[in-house]
Amino acid sequence: MADPVLSVPLFIELLDLLGTAAFAATGAFKAVEHKSDIVGIIVLASITGVAGGMLRDMIFGRIPPVAIANPLYVAITIGMAIAIFFLYKSFKQYEGIVLMFDAVGLGVFTVIGASFAYGVYGLNFLAMAFAGIVTAVGGGILRDVFVNEIPIVFVKELYASASFVGVVAFFGMLAAGVSVNLAAIPCIALVTGLRMLAMRYNWNLPRPKV
Amino acid sequence: MADPVLSVPLFIELLDLLGTAAFAATGAFKAVEHKSDIVGIIVLASITGVAGGMLRDMIFGRIPPVAIANPLYVAITIGMAIAIFFLYKSFKQYEGIVLMFDAVGLGVFTVIGASFAYGVYGLNFLAMAFAGIVTAVGGGILRDVFVNEIPIVFVKELYASASFVGVVAFFGMLAAGVSVNLAAIPCIALVTGLRMLAMRYNWNLPRPKV
Amino acid sequence: MADPVLSVPLFIELLDLLGTAAFAATGAFKAVEHKSDIVGIIVLASITGVAGGMLRDMIFGRIPPVAIANPLYVAITIGMAIAIFFLYKSFKQYEGIVLMFDAVGLGVFTVIGASFAYGVYGLNFLAMAFAGIVTAVGGGILRDVFVNEIPIVFVKELYASASFVGVVAFFGMLAAGVSVNLAAIPCIALVTGLRMLAMRYNWNLPRPKV
Numbered sequence: 001m002a003d004p005v006l007s008v009p010l011f012i013e014l015l016d017l018l019g020t021a022a023f024a025a026t027g028a029f030k031a032v033e034h035k036s037d038i039v040g041i042i043v044l045a046s047i048t049g050v051a052g053g054m055l056r057d058m059i060f061g062r063i064p065p066v067a068i069a070n071p072l073y074v075a076i077t078i079g080m081a082i083a084i085f086f087l088y089k090s091f092k093q094y095e096g097i098v099l100m101f102d103a104v105g106l107g108v109f110t111v112i113g114a115s116f117a118y119g120v121y122g123l124n125f126l127a128m129a130f131a132g133i134v135t136a137v138g139g140g141i142l143r144d145v146f147v148n149e150i151p152i153v154f155v156k157e158l159y160a161s162a163s164f165v166g167v168v169a170f171f172g173m174l175a176a177g178v179s180v181n182l183a184a185i186p187c188i189a190l191v192t193g194l195r196m197l198a199m200r201y202n203w204n205l206p207r208p209k210v
Numbered sequence: 211m212a213d214p215v216l217s218v219p220l221f222i223e224l225l226d227l228l229g230t231a232a233f234a235a236t237g238a239f240k241a242v243e244h245k246s247d248i249v250g251i252i253v254l255a256s257i258t259g260v261a262g263g264m265l266r267d268m269i270f271g272r273i274p275p276v277a278i279a280n281p282l283y284v285a286i287t288i289g290m291a292i293a294i295f296f297l298y299k300s301f302k303q304y305e306g307i308v309l310m311f312d313a314v315g316l317g318v319f320t321v322i323g324a325s326f327a328y329g330v331y332g333l334n335f336l337a338m339a340f341a342g343i344v345t346a347v348g349g350g351i352l353r354d355v356f357v358n359e360i361p362i363v364f365v366k367e368l369y370a371s372a373s374f375v376g377v378v379a380f381f382g383m384l385a386a387g388v389s390v391n392l393a394a395i396p397c398i399a400l401v402t403g404l405r406m407l408a409m410r411y412n413w414n415l416p417r418p419k420v
Numbered sequence: 421m422a423d424p425v426l427s428v429p430l431f432i433e434l435l436d437l438l439g440t441a442a443f444a445a446t447g448a449f450k451a452v453e454h455k456s457d458i459v460g461i462i463v464l465a466s467i468t469g470v471a472g473g474m475l476r477d478m479i480f481g482r483i484p485p486v487a488i489a490n491p492l493y494v495a496i497t498i499g500m501a502i503a504i505f506f507l508y509k510s511f512k513q514y515e516g517i518v519l520m521f522d523a524v525g526l527g528v529f530t531v532i533g534a535s536f537a538y539g540v541y542g543l544n545f546l547a548m549a550f551a552g553i554v555t556a557v558g559g560g561i562l563r564d565v566f567v568n569e570i571p572i573v574f575v576k577e578l579y580a581s582a583s584f585v586g587v588v589a590f591f592g593m594l595a596a597g598v599s600v601n602l603a604a605i606p607c608i609a610l611v612t613g614l615r616m617l618a619m620r621y622n623w624n625l626p627r628p629k630v
Contacts (some may be wrong), residue, residue: 014489025496032627034574039580039584040575043557043573043580058478064480064481086628088628089628090239126281133253146574147570148358148569149358154241155250206247208295265499269478269483269488270483270488337488343463347463359568359569363463364454364460364567365456367457369459369460389429418506
């Protein structure tokens, strides 16, 4: 196995930091709403920002996880937590802003996770889907569970499904010979866009009649 | 350490897939009851089906976990989720059917976890008990927590205790020279039977007076 | 990397067992309050006692985690669970006793986690802070989530912040040439004392106005 840390291109690492920041913001918002103090906000922001990727790394054996090996990750989650702490009032007037950050994180982490699996296992759809979805939904699940809510992934419009569609598109583009860097942006846009349209127009997949 | 993946006999692997299917069904039921869409159902079924074994593998250093290395596991959890999605109405008339699947999973995963530890560490009771119980209760704990319920293991009649009794019996049979394959079935039947009798007759271990 | 298991001095290991016992007691109390039976109490006590350290070990690649490799850990959590089971009534008249045990565990595990990272990475503040805080808050987060409460770390007076202050002090003393064993006690006392004073006088860090 090639060293997965070294094989991550700079562009993908920058994207990963962006997704970390987006998810960290959602964790910080939730903590503010639950009246955490500044350190509680930092802790929930950090868990939300890095848990998905850390879980992926632990499952696939990248030890220590990149979020530990590279101090930038935690620096970014702490920075976002402090920013939200001060800017909460200005932000909260924009309704749905937390879900927007969440949608960005969902898109970025789907592609990051899938490209990680691609770097390690090559063009293996199952590994890419698993790593993509775990990375994308892991942090948000913990965030919601820790403030005693049912995780968004189990109750909302297109969520894991948007992530899954992104993996399919990403896999297809790589299979067609497109480079990882080139495939990343449209696939992220696809997931994030799909999720935001689903919120806007209340798109849902079929649910069983209970 | 022998490669634990290769040392798993076919019979045990088949049992493991059965336990995975049983727990996946319970996760799918819970997700349906919480009005998840089809992908949310697949995600909760998969977590419930593979999380206990994955946690066991990560704790004991089998990386990647068997549920990743072998695509059959996730194929089964997805299949169960889709089946429950379509058959929910027919199933739900049988009261307690979720708890019955759960009891089957509890029995199978207790023995699977204990036999994994036996394969790696030999006849070590503590390792067998730890691996057996983690495998058996891990997925169900996450399932319940993710839909905002207190995990069954903390509130119900004989549950972890049934698993523990199964480990004791399994350990005893192996110590007496019985083969793993031969010991597996009666020990699974013991755990599952004990759990179902406990539900039926409301057997409880002593609880402190609060 | 030196073998982290062997490099742990006896004194630190004894402290680790003390922290495990303190957290196990808090888990046992919670389980009793939620009417778990004796085995449910043992399971929650064990999770609370060992999960933080186990998560730390899994993140940093110490496999199997020390709480598995050394049977004393689980023996202690089981012992505490049984003790609380019988002594619950005598204990509960002392208001706040659970939070006191929790404060002791917080202090001990902060220093244990930080000294683990110090043993592996040397004087690296980020690694020490991460390992210290994960070890200190991990078990308590799971304990609270599993009984459907918002984890104490997100809602209470100085909590993760007390742990953080302890890491800063510990790092400073090691940097100044104090030995790990000598630095451990005052830093534990600092965290535990800070947390208990915060409870007593209701000290809080700033929270955003929502």
